[in-house]
Amino acid sequence: MTGDHRSLALLLFGLFVAATLAITTLVSRRRRGSPEEFYAGGRLFSPMENGFAIAGDYMSAASFLGISGLIALYGYDGMLYSVGFLVAWLVVLLLVAELVRNCGRFTLADVVAARMRERPVRIAAGVSAVTVCVLYLVAQMVGAGSLVVLLLGGSSATAPTWTVIGVGALMVVYVVFGGMRATTWIQIVKAVLLLSGAVLLTAFVLVRFRGDLGALLGTAAERSGHGAAFLAPGLKYGGDWRSRLDFISLGLALVLGTAGLPHILSRFYTVPTARAARRSVVWSIGLIGSFYLMTIVLGFGAAALVGQQAVRESNPAGNTAVPLLAADLGGGPGSTGGAVLFGVVAAVAFATILAVVAGITLASSASVAHDLYASLSRSGAGRFSEVTVARTASVGIGIVAIGLGLLARNQNVAFLVGLAFAVAASANLPVLLYTLFWRRFTTRGAVWAVYGGLVPAVVLVLLSPVVSGSPGSLFPQADFHLFPLENPGLVSVPLGFLAGWLGTCLSEDEPDEAKHAETEVRALTGAGAV
């Protein structure tokens, strides 16, 4: 990488940071200290604004760089990811978005607590929400650290460390001073930047092949050395039964996890009504779907124009395929156009990570303050206001995320994201669906559903080959892997549903008819919604 790349990327990224800090300042000048303002940004965003913000929250660097990189290296198998990430939104749209908007105020626990005994349910849902957030946060921080090395060519050992610390500090500043309103605007700016970058590169690729997609795929398959197999599944996940089962497990986690991600659920509270929540999801499905279609073009474009070997030499996991493609499209490495496009892509990737971590930090601080602190402090409301606690919590979460991000900096980013999805699908989705749709569901069922998904998911990961027993694992020397799959979803998601059912059946107290009636009426009509 030349100095041109680096200075331009840093300049553009500096502009983004300046713009986001300006937004935060603007918002914080007239901040009111209410939870409504801090967690939900005043609830008056329009569906289109919120749709862009949801898309911004969801399209992480993992999908921009990771999926196109996987496609560049393994062809069709990379596409399986994008399909899972997109279809997941149908679960959100049909089963979750409107009902959650109608029943809750700020967090997932609100929805469950409205029907159940509040304290145990809130603590359980709060714990699982914070767990998911921290896992997701660490994944993004690790991604930020490795991105610096990959894109800016910093060979020094301290560069990733300082990046992780810098990203952590910035995200805390956004959240503490700007709350949900600043975070939402940052997501919108980032979504527009990311989509523009993707549109620009896709247009360049299509122009290069004169709009002939068949020629694009043909060239990619030919240059990959795999021929027609490059355009069919099996290159990455076609090995033994274990890798096939692992992929099915990942597919399950992806499609069911999105509806349990706390930072996605909290976005529905930034719009005034359930109908507006539905329309924001429709917007975001349009944006996210188009984006993933473009990453497919970019991935095959990188395979055709840059070539697998160059991609693999730059980064074995393929994460630099898109920046390399950008340099090639701009006129090849070393040219001015190439440096400009490379810098733009690098800056967009940084902006992406920064915005995503801000959204997750906010969601987890809401869970700590609104669910855990309020339930655990015996004197009820406690001595401090909820927003003060939330601000403090976001500083604490920032520190934890920086620490874990530094510890896990050699971990594979995609694995950490897949793990966060698996935990969300196992611990959050069963309790949410049971609460909304099952008449006989009880408090014990709710608590069991959360822990019954959370504990197996975490334990199975600890016992998986990711943590021990293989050269790429966290502890390569030790070997205590008893579970063959890397992703626990295939086992832990059914366990979460089973535990919720079992807990309900073994419950001593009768299900509360009136509370169920109230939940159902509120969920479907919006009566009494805030």
Add this chain to the structure above:
Amino acid sequence: MDDHDERDPGTTRLDDPWRDETESRDTDSGDDQLPNVPEIPALRSRGTWESSHETPGASGRICTRPGRDGPGTASAGAGSREAVYLEVHRSPAFREVRRRYRRFVLPATVLFLGWYFAYVITSTTAPEFMARPVAGGLNIAFLAGLGQFATTFLLTWAYARHARLRRDRAAMELRWAVYEQNRHHGDTGQEQVR
């Protein structure tokens, strides 16, 4: 960028969902009349949706935050609120809204999840089948993958349309009914979650 600070929250909340729809509703949704409306007294006394829509000032109050009731009325309010929700829950109008929602959502969910898992499982267990060429350099795998995108977009559109035409208005009627009933009992119907 923060222009919605200046909007009046009371009216925005109610107007927003209907903003782009007042024209299309009359022609497009002839089948959307509420069934058996008179079950809920508040609905009977109020008349049709159109008449209430002309008084946004009154309906805007649905969404404003309630003042705190005195401690004496709190327990009585909770009991009557329970009764109101149970009554609405039993009403044919609500059952119809729920039936419409479930009859669309449950089959649709089974279909799209089935189609997705069929795709994932076939891709991982039968790659040879997926690699079979169909036409113009495209194979089954590509058609299925792009098909997933297409069905997702299509179902999103169909669901949004179904909800807009078949559910939104009836749900709004019921929301208003609950509010009216609760106000009748001296409770604003606002859920105090904590």
